[in-house]
Amino acid sequence: MATTQTGLDHHLSLQLPRVWLILIRAHDQMFSEHNKALLKKLAIKVSIAGFALHLVMVFLSRTLSHPPLIISAVGRNYLSAIATPFSFILFYEVLTLIAALPASTTQSIANQFEVVSLIFIRDVFKDIAAANEAGWHHEHVRQALPLFLDMCSGLLMFLLVAIFQYVALKRVRPAGTAELSAGSKTFIAQKKLVAIGLTVLLLSMAVYNLGIVVVHTYRSLMAGHCITPEPKAFFYNDVFTVMIFTDVLVLILSLVVSGRYEMVFRNAAFVVSIILLRFSLTEVHPYGAPLALFAMAFGILTLLVFNFHSRIRTDDSLVATPHPGPTR
Numbered sequence: 001m002a003t004t005q006t007g008l009d010h011h012l013s014l015q016l017p018r019v020w021l022i023l024i025r026a027h028d029q030m031f032s033e034h035n036k037a038l039l040k041k042l043a044i045k046v047s048i049a050g051f052a053l054h055l056v057m058v059f060l061s062r063t064l065s066h067p068p069l070i071i072s073a074v075g076r077n078y079l080s081a082i083a084t085p086f087s088f089i090l091f092y093e094v095l096t097l098i099a100a101l102p103a104s105t106t107q108s109i110a111n112q113f114e115v116v117s118l119i120f121i122r123d124v125f126k127d128i129a130a131a132n133e134a135g136w137h138h139e140h141v142r143q144a145l146p147l148f149l150d151m152c153s154g155l156l157m158f159l160l161v162a163i164f165q166y167v168a169l170k171r172v173r174p175a176g177t178a179e180l181s182a183g184s185k186t187f188i189a190q191k192k193l194v195a196i197g198l199t200v201l202l203l204s205m206a207v208y209n210l211g212i213v214v215v216h217t218y219r220s221l222m223a224g225h226c227i228t229p230e231p232k233a234f235f236y237n238d239v240f241t242v243m244i245f246t247d248v249l250v251l252i253l254s255l256v257v258s259g260r261y262e263m264v265f266r267n268a269a270f271v272v273s274i275i276l277l278r279f280s281l282t283e284v285h286p287y288g289a290p291l292a293l294f295a296m297a298f299g300i301l302t303l304l305v306f307n308f309h310s311r312i313r314t315d316d317s318l319v320a321t322p323h324p325g326p327t328r
Contacts, residue, residue, distance in 0.1 A: 051081060119281065
C-alpha cells in the first residue's frame with residue numbers, strides 16, 4: 001500500500017511543473033499544524049491587547065477633562081470595547097478559511113458560513129453598546145430592536161452552520177475510493193496554489209484597507225470630527241467578493257476530478273449561496289440577516305439533495321455490478 005502511494009505521489013510530481021511543486025511545499029509549510037497553532041496563539045494575544053487598549057482609551061476619554069481627539073473618538077462607553085477583539089478573531093477565521101480550501105469544498109463553504117455568523121454576532125455587541133447609550137427606557141424600545149434581531153439571527157446562523165456540517169458528514173462515499181486518484185491529487189494541488197494566491201491577495205487587501213482606516217481617521221481628526229469607517233463596510237465585503245470568484249475557479253477545476261451532474265450543480269449552488277452572503281453584508285438593517293439565513297438554508301438544502309443524488313447513483317452502481325456466479 002505504501003509503495004503504491006509513493007509511486008502515485010512520484011507520478012504526480014512528474015506531471016506538475018517545478019514552480020508548482022515549490023509553491024505546494026510552501027503551502028504545506030505555511031499552513032502546517034505548528035504554524036496554525038502559532039497563528040491561533042497570536043490571534044488570542046492580539047485580541048486581548050486590542051481589548052485592553054480599547055478599554056484604556058475609553059477610560060481616558062471618560063476621565064480626562066479635555067482628551068485628545070484620537071482618544072475621544074473611541075467614545076465613553078465601555079461596552080463598545082467588546083466588539084474590538086471580535087475584529088481580530090474574524091480576521092483569524094478568514095485565514096483558517098483559506099487553510100481549509102484544499103481540504104474540502106463543503107468545509108470551505110462551512111467556514112464561510114461561520115465567518116458571516118461571527119460578523120453578525122459581533123454586531124450584537126455593537127447593538128448592546130448603542131442601546132446602553134440610549135438607555136433602556138420605554139421611549140427607546142425601538143432602538144433596542146436591532147439588538148434582538150441580531151441576537152436571534154446570530155443564534156439561527158449558529159444552528160444552520162451546525163446543520164450544514166452534520167449534513168456534510170452524512171455524504172455518501174462511493175465504494176472503493178479510500179485512496180485518492182491521480183486526478184484528485186492534482187485537484188488538491190491546484191487548490192493549494194489557489195490558497196497561496198488567496199493568502200497573498202487577502203493580506204494585501206488587509207494592509208490596503210488598514211491604510212484607508214488610518215488615513216480616513218487622521219483626516220477626520222484633523223478636521224475636528226470623530227468618524228472612523230466601519231471595517232465590515234469594506235474589508236469583509238471584499239473578502240466575500242474574492243471568495244465568490246475563488247469558488248467559481250474551484251468549480252471549474254473540480255471538473256478534472258468529476259463532471260457528474262450533481263457535483264457540478266452542488267458547487268454552482270454553493271457559489272450562489274456565497275453571492276447571497278456577500279449581498280447580506282451590504283444590505284441595510286434589517287434585510288441583511290434574513291438574506292444571510294436564506295443563503296445558509298439554501299446551502300443546506302443543496303447538500304441534502306446532493307446526498308440524495310449520490311445515494312441513488314451508489315445504489316444504481318451496486319445494481320449494475322454483476323455478481324460472480326458460483327464457483328465449480
